[in-house]
């Protein structure tokens with residue numbers, strides 16, 4: 001029996017106080033009020049909520065700029081509930097969106113006039129030696145807590161652990177260990193899903209691989225993930241974390257390439273921050289980590305000796321593994337306390353081919369001002385070798401090395417900060433420039449896309465993906481918020 005780490009509590013939609021407003025104000029989308037209520041429902045183990053507050057809570061997400069109101073919210077008491085309601089919706093052509101933690105930023109987990117399935121009520125985790133069986137509504141923080149009790153960890157964790165397993169497996173799941181283990185989807189051994197036809201299927205690389213590969217990184221189009229078996233690695237007791245400063249994009253990426261090539265670190269990311277003391281431009285940080293047992297500590301000279309960071313300004317600290325994995329939690333608490341966590345987040349995430357990474361990132365950063373990403377905006381730059389990304393999806397550039405380049409914007413009103421609409425327009429033009437250089441979106445953020453954009457995004461994988469959609473979701477009801485099959 002899977003142990004539910006969230007005690008079966010209702011998924012809280014991110015506990016955003018702004019989500020409890022009704023009637024809602026602002027944002028795109030209607031209130032879905034004209035849609036008739038569901039009738040002749042199948043018996044359910046869980047609860048179908050139709051009250052305005054429940055519907056408003058899932059008509060928003062971390063982006064806070066798209067709002068689509070469903071007719072009802074299912075808090076499933078079982079996978080049977082998901083099967084029954086997907087069949088019900090398929091027969092009536094009612095759109096259905098699975099919702100994990102609602103941390104997409106562009107309405108991806110919303111369903112205007114449809115059904116939102118709040119996966120948070122199915123959140124069990126069971127550790128079995130070197131793997132864990134996890135219900136898709138569990139958050140990665142739940143998974144980590146359960147696995148650490150057995151001295152194990154998922155090999156790849158996202159920077160923020162408050163995302164659901166189903167939510168990140170439907171997009172990919174990138175983090176600082178991706179250079180070694182690939183995306184989270186690359187660590188999945190088996191899935192249980194409910195297809196858009198309302199059929200429960202277990203799939204793996206050896207059993208219905210077509211479905212397995214259409215669902216991992218498949219943006220919720222073919223099936224709802226209900227359970228995943230994920231590989232585990234031994235959890236290190238301690239982590240030595242290095243934050244190494246660089247003056248330019250090129251100097252940062254040169255050392256990132258060097259350390260990716262020889263694999264000396266267990267974790268590798270990088271970021272840009274506004275230069276200190278109001279100086280113009282940006283400062284870059286290579287963030288790396290070496291795992292250790294607290295007894296034998298990493299050899300700093302061997303790890304850093306040949307790197308070209310600005311010596312004297314580096315930061316090195318030892319920290320327990322859990323605290324390292326959950327390192328953004330204090331920042332999140334702070335942003336919740338200031339309210340910025342609840343501001344609009346029109347994010348842009350790109351995957352750049354190595355050949356274009358330096359020139360493109362440098363030219364964007366040259367023009368970018370701190371105000372363009374908002375006061376709590378974040379810029380990420382880090383490489384992932386293509387060879388570590390073994391599942392067909394998510395789509396990545398055709399290059400031996402790709403760079404995640406992310407402008408994580410917050411449209412907090414302030415001096416010279418563009419409004420949400422302007423940030424989204426900037427995302428679109430930056431995306432178009434990048435696409436011309438062979439980049440693709442890591443599609444979790446806010447970029448307006450039409451059907452042609454999606455076909456271009458999937459490229460030669462489009463025919464297979466579109467065929468899987470037709471087969472697995474014959475009524476085309478799943479994950480309408482992605483806008484791939486309008």
Ligand SMILES: Cc1cc2nc3c(=O)[nH]c(=O)nc-3n(C[C@H](O)[C@H](O)[C@H](O)COP(=O)(O)OP(=O)(O)OC[C@H]3O[C@@H](n4cnc5c(N)ncnc54)[C@H](O)[C@@H]3O)c2cc1C
Pocket residue numbers: 061062097098099100101102103104105108109110119136137157158159160163164165166167168170171172173174175219220223224225226444479481482
């Ligand atoms: C603060 C923050 C930090 C982040 N950090 C990272 C990071 O380090 N690495 C990274 O890769 N991404 C990161 N992301 C992006 C994040 O991984 C994606 O937005 C992810 O989809 C969000 O998970 P969720 O549970 O909130 O999904 P939701 O927003 O609820 O859903 C997103 C999409 O997944 C679909 N979906 C949800 N559950 C299921 C399911 N069970 N089966 C099928 N489809 C499903 C939805 O229908 C929707 O289309 C971050 C996002 C935020 C807001």
